[in-house]
Amino acid sequence: MVAMTKKPNNKASFYKSTLIAHVRHYGAVSRTQLGQSTHIRMPVVTALIRELIENGVLVESGRSVAGRGRKQILLSLNGRHGFVVGIEFDLDHMLAVGVDVCGNVVAKQSMPMPALKTNTAIVKALIALTESMIRESGYERSALKGIGIADPGIVDSKAGVSLMCTLMPEWRNVPLRRLVESHFAVPVLLDENTRTKTLCEHRHGAGQGLQHLLLIDVGSGIGCGIIMDGQLYRGHTNMAGELGHVRVVENGPICNCGSSGCLETVASYPAIIRQVIKALQDGTQSMIAELAGHRLEAISMAHVFEAAGHGDKLALGLLDHAIQYLGYAIANAVNLFNPEAVLINAHQAAAEDLIVAPIQQIIDRHTIRLSGKSPEIRVAKIGEEAGAWGAAMLILDQLFASAAGAVGSAIINRRE
Template identity: 30%
Template sequence: MSEVLEKIWQHQQISRVELVEHTGLTSGTITNLTHELIELGVIREFEAVSGNVGRRRVMLGFDSRRYRIIGLDIGRATMEIVVVDLNGKIVRTIERDMSDRKGPDDYFEVIDPLLREVKRDIESEGYTILGLGVGVPGPMDYGAGTLLDPPNFPGWKNYPLRSVLEQKFGLTTLIEDDARTSAMAERWYGLGRTTQNLVFITMGIGIGGGVVTDGKIVRGTNGLCGQVGHMTIVINGKMCDCGNRGCWETVGSIPGILSRWSGGNSMEQLLAAVRAGEPEALKCMEDTLSYLETGLINVYNLYDPELVVLGGRLYPYLADYLLPVQNHLRSRLYAFAKDRLNIVPSTYGTSQSAVGAAALVFGFLLSEPVRLLALTEG
């Protein structure tokens, strides 16, 4: 069933005959499985007119009429809620600045009423909510559903986020590191229809990474796989919150960049000074790009992904430099691999992690549709 759903997702619209071809299942099996999925409201039939003769064919696609998924991103400076249908269409977005708030109680003062309102609205329109996906700063304890000790995120140490959310809202709840939710946004709704081996790098107040291999999140033994922001870039450099020295995050995140420039305290100001040719600002930007290049070359030589996606609140300030950075990187990669370098901006901008949080639930639906729907009924 999972395989059939994955094929439908890849093709967006596909006939039963094509499903038989692509899965190798018998047409009887396809008939039964698609019948069941239609009954469940996960997929539906469309009539498509194809070719010159205008022959009508019955196609299958995801059904956006019965279910909704909620994605929630709890960030260091913002929180965002998105509502997504089964076609990956974002039907609602709510964003709030959280930069003056600190710790779970303070955050839930904002989140609680908004999420209750969203839930009520979806249900009053007659939709069923499949689940709540949540992106938060990592690392976390996946078994317990708690945050561990996220750097630069005071008050959240050991917070039992998953069980709190489940109790508050009564929804199937999946939580994940925000760099990994961001990667999942590409994997399911963005660029992942064509490539399922990617590294997402989110740069903002911190720098995080989400590694997707063969379409699956790779977490590592302690949930630390993909902590690209905590690779040492400056040997014997500044102490980092994580315990290491000279991490990319200490020099390449927004605070890291601004700590190397005395002329102001925002990226807007830095960029204006760079445009005005201010020498210290130029040096700061040059070093920032050098750190970025080093981070990226290490990502290539360690993970060798098909695709690197850059996102986060820092990215827009560096976007103009992406082309020269890529050209420079090509000259530093193994010659045979240099033409395959592929670095692109994220599809959903500042909503990336919230959309990816919803994508977590969508991924669960595709891998275990019957189990998720049973949880939803219960």
């Protein structure tokens, strides 16, 4: 990231960055409003806006309707001026979105992860999907401003290195940012996928307008994204939010992280499926076996939720067991962070009815409330593109940082 204290390379460039940042923040605004909010003199505002319109960065987007007096022409970012790519990957698949400079998703593509998950194969596949996204975006390649990557494991986001992933043991110390940057020659940022999902839900989803928010991502692992004072919180060494690795069972199952009894070993989807398989092997009767065609290796969480919806005892019992652990862990996080709301991202539509209400009950019982009610448990609403879209927002935020003279000028001065 470019430090806020960095000196702009020249005054006009700095003013242009500032004007663009204000247009992005406030949406459609008039020249007069820009002059008032930036404290830049009006003749300078007028001249620079003319230049930014000529360069295709800003467009005139209608007239103000409120108030009396002359209607003023409003200015907005020009979505056609450029785009970024956000890409997310996990154990099974990768998904990319093209996002215009206004923040709108303009294209989406996905593909399975390579069968052989060597680091080289994964990086090659990520680059191939990004190339394909660029071709399908409807923009010239020269309009690509940057790439954001959402990683399933623990990352050093400052260095742009994927440190480790409990789901993919070989994925360690991969300098992903450098590898992707050297291929595309545009800025690249890397962060954990739970955080990019949290950023996306905060800007566009169920967490809009909140200053203090937790997002619990339940799936192949369990992560917690944290918004504090309106900003993503990463922690001292980028490890904040590892809720899946809080210890919940004494002498519990061994975890991929090297510890034992972690929340992930009893409440993640692979953990629940392992428990289903063991119960079926021990002779327990359940509709899950039928739904999976009596093939143990075909059992998925969709089967478990469907069976639970029909009142299947095994499915309901195992889900209840997992939700208790999950609920207590979330209650602990609520007591630590005091959020306004907790979003649950459960990746299964059927999960919402079965998870949200019981967790709300646990939170109501086990968190401290001096006044009012406990935080509301909500369902995350963006869906499958949240991680990739949030990664795209990371790179847009960097490109538009108001004082980032050097980076901002890449947007301002590049004529297509």
